[in-house]
Amino acid sequence: MSLALNELERLFPPSRLLCKPGELAPYESDALTAFRARPLAVVLPESHDEVVATVRWCVKHRIPYVARGSGTSLSGGSLPIEGGLVIGLNRMNKLLRLEPQERIAVVQPGYINLQVSQAAAPYGLYYAPDPSSQPVSTIGGNLAFNSGGAHCLKYGMTSNHVLAARVVLPDGETVELGSESPENTGPDWLGLFVGSEGLMGIATEITLRLLPKPETYHTVLAAYDSLAKAGDAVAAVVASGLLPGAMEIMDSLAIEAAEAAVQAGYPKAARALLIVELEGETPQVEAEARHLDEVIRRSGAYEVRVAQSAEERMKIWKGRKAAFSAVGRLSPDYIVQDGVVPRSKLGQALQEIERLSERYGLRVANVFHAGDGNLHPLILYNGRVAGELERAEELAGEILRLCVALGGSITGEHGVGMEKKAYMAEMFSEADLAAMQRIRRALDPLELSNRGKMFPGGEAPALKHSGPHPLEQAGVISRE
Amino acid sequence: MTADVLYPTSPAEVQEAVRSHPRVLPRGGGSKPALSTPREGQAVLNLSGLSWVLEYDPGEYVFVARAGTRLAEVEQLLAQNGQYLPFDPPLVEQGATLGGTVAAGLSGPLRQRFGGVRDFILGVQFVDGEGNLVRGGGKVVKNAAGFDLPKLMVGSLGRLGILTELAFKVFPFPKATATLRIPFPGLEAALEALYKLAGSPIELYALDLEPPATLILRLGGLPEALPARLERLQLFLSRSGEVLQGDAETQHWRHLNQLNLGRGYLVKVALTARLIPALEKALGGAPRRYMSAGNLLYLAWDDPLPRLDALLQSQGLAGLVLKGRTDRPQIGIDLEQVFGRRVAAALDPKGRLGNLGKPYAAQD
Numbered sequence: 001m002s003l004a005l006n007e008l009e010r011l012f013p014p015s016r017l018l019c020k021p022g023e024l025a026p027y028e029s030d031a032l033t034a035f036r037a038r039p040l041a042v043v044l045p046e047s048h049d050e051v052v053a054t055v056r057w058c059v060k061h062r063i064p065y066v067a068r069g070s071g072t073s074l075s076g077g078s079l080p081i082e083g084g085l086v087i088g089l090n091r092m093n094k095l096l097r098l099e100p101q102e103r104i105a106v107v108q109p110g111y112i113n114l115q116v117s118q119a120a121a122p123y124g125l126y127y128a129p130d131p132s133s134q135p136v137s138t139i140g141g142n143l144a145f146n147s148g149g150a151h152c153l154k155y156g157m158t159s160n161h162v163l164a165a166r167v168v169l170p171d172g173e174t175v176e177l178g179s180e181s182p183e184n185t186g187p188d189w190l191g192l193f194v195g196s197e198g199l200m201g202i203a204t205e206i207t208l209r210l211l212p213k214p215e216t217y218h219t220v221l222a223a224y225d226s227l228a229k230a231g232d233a234v235a236a237v238v239a240s241g242l243l244p245g246a247m248e249i250m251d252s253l254a255i256e257a258a259e260a261a262v263q264a265g266y267p268k269a270a271r272a273l274l275i276v277e278l279e280g281e282t283p284q285v286e287a288e289a290r291h292l293d294e295v296i297r298r299s300g301a302y303e304v305r306v307a308q309s310a311e312e313r314m315k316i317w318k319g320r321k322a323a324f325s326a327v328g329r330l331s332p333d334y335i336v337q338d339g340v341v342p343r344s345k346l347g348q349a350l351q352e353i354e355r356l357s358e359r360y361g362l363r364v365a366n367v368f369h370a371g372d373g374n375l376h377p378l379i380l381y382n383g384r385v386a387g388e389l390e391r392a393e394e395l396a397g398e399i400l401r402l403c404v405a406l407g408g409s410i411t412g413e414h415g416v417g418m419e420k421k422a423y424m425a426e427m428f429s430e431a432d433l434a435a436m437q438r439i440r441r442a443l444d445p446l447e448l449s450n451r452g453k454m455f456p457g458g459e460a461p462a463l464k465h466s467g468p469h470p471l472e473q474a475g476v477i478s479r480e
Numbered sequence: 481m482t483a484d485v486l487y488p489t490s491p492a493e494v495q496e497a498v499r500s501h502p503r504v505l506p507r508g509g510g511s512k513p514a515l516s517t518p519r520e521g522q523a524v525l526n527l528s529g530l531s532w533v534l535e536y537d538p539g540e541y542v543f544v545a546r547a548g549t550r551l552a553e554v555e556q557l558l559a560q561n562g563q564y565l566p567f568d569p570p571l572v573e574q575g576a577t578l579g580g581t582v583a584a585g586l587s588g589p590l591r592q593r594f595g596g597v598r599d600f601i602l603g604v605q606f607v608d609g610e611g612n613l614v615r616g617g618g619k620v621v622k623n624a625a626g627f628d629l630p631k632l633m634v635g636s637l638g639r640l641g642i643l644t645e646l647a648f649k650v651f652p653f654p655k656a657t658a659t660l661r662i663p664f665p666g667l668e669a670a671l672e673a674l675y676k677l678a679g680s681p682i683e684l685y686a687l688d689l690e691p692p693a694t695l696i697l698r699l700g701g702l703p704e705a706l707p708a709r710l711e712r713l714q715l716f717l718s719r720s721g722e723v724l725q726g727d728a729e730t731q732h733w734r735h736l737n738q739l740n741l742g743r744g745y746l747v748k749v750a751l752t753a754r755l756i757p758a759l760e761k762a763l764g765g766a767p768r769r770y771m772s773a774g775n776l777l778y779l780a781w782d783d784p785l786p787r788l789d790a791l792l793q794s795q796g797l798a799g800l801v802l803k804g805r806t807d808r809p810q811i812g813i814d815l816e817q818v819f820g821r822r823v824a825a826a827l828d829p830k831g832r833l834g835n836l837g838k839p840y841a842a843q844d
Contacts, residue, residue, distance in 0.1 A: 101675055102754060124679065147622050153541075153621055159628065160599045167819070169718055175819045183750035183776045184585060184635055186815045188598055191631025192823065195624055200819075215681035238539055241562055241652040281682050283712070287705035328706070340620045343541050372622040410622040427625055428615065434734040435614040435827065436627045442826035443819065 004061040008041065011053050018042040027086050029131075030071040030078040034335070034389060035418055039066075039080035044088045048166065048174070048204040054087055055202065056172040064451035067111055067202045069138030075196030075417030077145055077197055081451050087202065089140050095119055096205065103210045104163065104180060109140025109203050113147075116208060125210040128155045131413070132321050139206050146195030148413030150246040150320075153371040155211075157413065159194040165192060166205035170444035180207060191441075196451035197379070197415050200443050214245075214279035218289040219313045222253070222301035225272035227251055227366075230272035231347045233299035234370040237276060238343065240295050242288055247371035248275040251350075254323045254332065254365040254378070264319025267303050274370070275320055277313075304404055323367045324378065331363065331380035333389070337396050339403030340412040343373045352402055353377050360395045362388070374412035376402070401426055416454045424456050484523035485608070488530060489786065491605065491613050491644040497525055503732035504834055506638045508548055508577030512584055512802040514745070515637060528578055530644060535619065538563060542602065543650045544619055547579030549641040554578060557647040564653040568592040570739050579643040585635030586748065586801065588737060589686035589698070597634050600649045604707075605632040606641030607827025613783075614823030619647045632823070635800075637809070639834035640827045654700030658710055659729045664693040666762055671774075673717055674753060678773040682713060687762045689770040691760060698733070722834060742767035743802030744782030751777055751797055762791050785811065 008017060019041045028161055029036045040063065045051045051067075058065045064084040068203060071078050080086050093110035100123035105116055116127035130149035131137060137147065143165065144445040147156045155161075164178035178190035193200050224230045230249050237244060250258065250273045255266050266273055276296070278288050289306075296304055307313035341349045350366060353375075357364040365378040377399055381392040400410045404426045411420055424433060437455060441447065484501070488494045498504055507516040507804055508527050516538075518524050527548035535544040536820070538561040544557055545554060551565075551572045558564050568588030569581040576586075582604075587596035603617035606629075616629025616694040633643060664670035670693040675685055686698035714720045724732055744766075751759070753774025768779035781788045785806055792799050792812030801809040828834070 037831045052627060100679065102752060103581040103679060124681070133492075146628070148624070149621060155592070157622070157624070159631065160595060169819060173818055175817045177819060179750065180752050181750040181775050182596060183587070183748075183772075184815075185639060185748060185750050185798045185812075186810060187636040187824075188585070188631045188634045188824065189817075189820050191598055191628055191634065193819070194631075195628050212679055212681045220631075228537050235539060238541070241655065243652060279707060281681060281705075281712075284683070284701045287702040299518040315720075340618075340622050342537070342542070342620055344537065344539055369622070372621055374622050382831070407655065408620045409618045409625050411624045412620075412622040413624050420625075424626065427618070432615045432626070435608060435612060436616075436629070439627060439823050440827040442822040 001171050004057070004063065005041065007045065008057060010042050011050065011057065014022055016044040016046070027071070027080060027088070030068070030073040032074055032076040032078060032079070032417070032419055035076045037080045037082045040083050042086040042088050042375045044091050046091045050167070051068070051087065051168050051202055051204050052172050052174065054085070055168050055170065058085055058448050059171060059446065062446060065196055066450045067140070069141035072133040072137040072140065073145060073417055074338070075411065075419040076139065077415050077417035077453060079418050084451065089138065091322070091464055092204065092297040100125060102180065102394055105208045105210055107206055108138050108142070109138060109206060111139050113137050113139060113142055114152045118401040120210050121278065122430060123265045124213050126213050126259070127208055128161055128211050129158045133325060140203055143194055143203055144196070144198045145415040146413070148374070150369060152249060152374070152413070154243055154245050157387065159191060161209045162190065162194050162206060163209050163429065164185070164204040164207035165193065165199045165230070169201045169204050170446070170449040172228065176209070182209065195415070195416060197454050199440050199454060215309070216282040217313055218278040218285050219303045219316055220276045220292065221266070221294060221316050222274045222276070222296050222299070223267040223303040224272045224274065224301055225270070227272040228347050229300045230274045231350070231370065233274055233296060233301065234346070237292065237400065238297055240291055242278070242292055244276050244292070244371065244388045245279045246275065246277040247369070248320055249273065249368055249370045250320065250323055251366040253363060254327065254367045257326035257330050257365065258319040260329050262318050262322045266319055266439060275316060309431050313455065327365050327378045327380065330365070333381050335381070335382045335392050335396050336378045337375065337377050337399050338412050338414040339375050339400050339408060339410055341373045341375065341403050341406045341408040343370070344410045345406040345408070346370065346373060349375060349402060349406060351401060356395055356398055360391055361424070362392055362395055369412070372412065373408065397423065418453055421454055421456050424454070483518040485526055486523060487528070488524050490530070491607065494525065494530070494607045494642050494644055495611045497523070497793040498607050498609065498832060501832070504642070505834070506579065506583065506642045508580035509550060509575030509731045511571040511574035511576040512580060514801040514803055514806055516580070517805070525576035525642060527577065531577070532559065534645065540646060541621055541650050542619055544603070545578055545643065547577065547646055549578050551576050551578065551581065557651070558650055563650045565600065566651045567591050567600050567647060569597065570737050572737055574713045574738060578646050580633065581632055582643060582646060582819065583636055583638050584800065589688050589733065589771045591701070592685065592687045592777070593685045594651065595829055598631050601630040601634060601646065602649055603647030604633050606633060606643045608641045609830055609832045614641065617647065621649050627830040637834065639828050640758070640824060642833065644683070654685065654827055656703035656706050657700045657729060657731060658706055658735050659696060659724040660693045660697045660699070660710065660713060661724060662697070662719050664695065664715060667691070667757065669693065670695055671753065671756060672771060678753070680716070682716060686771070689774060691768060701819065736769070741769065741776050741778060742780030742782065744780050745785060745788070745800045745806070747781055747788065747799045748802060749777040749779065749792065749797055749799040749812070755795055755797065757793055762795065786813065791813050
């Protein structure tokens with residue numbers, strides 16, 4: 001191994017090749033802190049060519065690797081491989097090109113999600129995908145895991161906003177996938193690559209589509225005395241033919257947490273809060289708002305607030321976006337799941353989750369993207385109590401199976417990663433998984449690129465109780 | 481040349497057909513003959529027998545059907561519930577099917593508002609080159625589990641799998657629409673307006689350019705807001721143009737959907753607006769229409785195809801021939817790369833699928 005490391009030392013200066021235990025510690029896990037693994041080393045490339053050289057080194061020495069950005073993966077997707085290499089891409093963090101007229105931005109993988117919108121803002125443009133981790137998560141990681149956010153029903157996920165990528169394949173070859181045009185005339189190779197969880201290679205240059213910023217927002221906060229009523233309200237909005245940019249629900253535990261954390265001014269007695277946001281051209285939004293207000297009024301909300309200013313709107317969203325990390329105030333530890341159910345099954349799913357919560361004796365807070373049926377149950381536990389983590393994991397598994405049984409998915413936006421790979425077989429048949437594996441092995445016969453993720457089987461590192469991610473403790477990242 | 485034609489009526493029969501024939505070519509409604517005419521040795525899998533709706537609950541915005549289902553049937557069913565396929569597939573009246581639309585990767589003018597077929601496909605079931613029945617994606621509007629095989633199938637031209645089932649996200653169709661036709665004095669002025677609109681918060685369902693210099697814009701939304709928005713649009717462009725509403729409007733878009741642009745080959749080109757000036761100089765009199773802010777071009781080409789092939793190559797563009805006889809429907813720049821070859825080889829190692837003289841997998 002030292003021979004191999006010597007070779008790596010010729011590729012990277014000491015400041016960008018980390019091997020000492022103290023240097024490796026921050027890379028041992030991602031936002032799914034229950035998993036931890038010690039890599040052989042971490043390299044911090046600064047160019048495409050360095051990534052190519054690194055991947056070639058891995059192939060030569062048969063060393064598995066994981067490429068990683070800010071490590072905000074909630075599915076353990078950027079968890080290191082024990083004894084493998086971590087390729088940290090945070091130094092490849094440049095905006096390479098911004099063309100407001102063509103509405104595209106070309107970035108390196110370590111560029112931060114929120115910075116795209118900030119760079120585009122002077123031109124009246126923005127980057128639509130808005131995972132809650134957007135102040136720190138990188139575009140490279142967003143691409144690998146096809147990140148979502150609160151606006152997916154109308155605008156899609158990351159995949160719908162990536163136009164092209166320069167990719168280093170697992171054998172070190174470079175290909176260009178996609179083009180500046182959102183249309184293409186052959187198989188959508190880029191569409192396959194996005195969301196492949198790092199198993200098909202490393203993107204070193206990413207072309208993003210920018211959208212014009214909506215002219216007006218209309219943000220409504222409605223309080224209900226039951227979750228079911230909030231769920232019915234969502235169905236009523238959909239039935240009315242409106243297509244809001246976002247529809248979010250929080251339950252009482254999540255409200256309590258958000259209030260304690262950021263004092264968003266939410267009605268504290270509410271059993272459920274619904275946030276609905278319309279956006280678009282002013283005359284259209286004004287007309288839609290009249291319809292929406294009517295629907296909400298009839299939905300049995302006991303209190304309705306409409307944001308009267310940009311500040312009020314931000315405040316409503318602040319509570320929602322902070323809800324995840326805020327739950328940390330209610331419990332020393334928690335697991336977040338992100339299964340999806342058909343919208344009409346939301347009520348059934350929530351009832352079932354409540355029942356499971358009682359059976360397991362663990363509290364579950366719910367914050368979810370109601371518009372697209374994407375649940376986010378937060379399972380609260382105390383890792384210091386023997387067996388509680390295992391029970392929480394078991395409960396999480398039951399929720400995933402429930403989502404599949406209701407016709408949904410085990411993950412809406414967090415990805416399979418390490419966490420949910422055992423549940424892939426619940427959703428896909430052997431033939432489905434075999435086809436995916438064949439594709440993977442055609443691109444990576446040695447299975448070096450993010451080995452051990454997404455597909456069932458292989459060894460998972462032991463579950464360890466380890467508390468929140470350091471960035472999370474500092475309030476920099478949150479889990480969505 | 482006569483080819484075997486098979487009429488499978490179930491995914492299992494598609495599997496059987498793939499396993500028992502050395503070369504197969506899927507065919508839906510035959511509305512894109514350049515892609516569905518068999519070559520020597522190919523058996524045709526006519527999928528018209530795989531045509532029925534599997535799931536549709538309007539409240540879910542999800543629609544699932546067998547791949548041979550005709551778009552006309554789908555659109556009718558969706559319209560009964562005020563919904564539509566937002567990527568606006570063309571050739572509805574010519575009998576195009578869901579499977580053929582996905583395999584050819586075709587969207588229409590309304591893609592401008594919410595995206596193309598790749599943005600609305602949720603799930604897929606297909607038979608790979610070995611006869612395996614494979615499913616990818618799901619039947620909910622949001623899903624990140626497993627590789628995105630549904631997107632991979634968009635534009636796959638039957639070479640990666642025979643589509644048997646497809647799931648789409650659908651949206652409510654706007655309650656009212658209006659179309660504005662605005663001629664400009666020249667291409668430069670028209671393109672300036674196109675860019676200005678595309679970068680503005682004005683939400684257009686269609687933003688087309690009809691050469692030499694006419695923009696055709698479609699607004700959609702609530703009827704009570706439409707007059708004010710139309711007026712704002714005219715003010716924004718400082719031009720009033722010609723307003724189409726009611727039947728005249730519906731007819732305009734229905735007619736365009738047939739893509740009866742002119743004689744000769746019908747070709748789709750993927751591009752961006754910045755290439756339009758050079759392309760306009762080169763294309764001469766070929767009838768054509770740019771859609772979705774200059775990202776999509778359909779043109780009729782009545783000259784020898786190699787000329788168009790060379791022309792597109794010189795502009796760095798790729799095109800797809802939909803109608804007209806050719807052995808090589810993919811023209812313009814070569815999009816082949818090692819990623820694609822390896823994925824194709826994984827799904828079709830023996831090269832059973834596909835309509836090119838040489839399948840991807842055999843070219844490595």
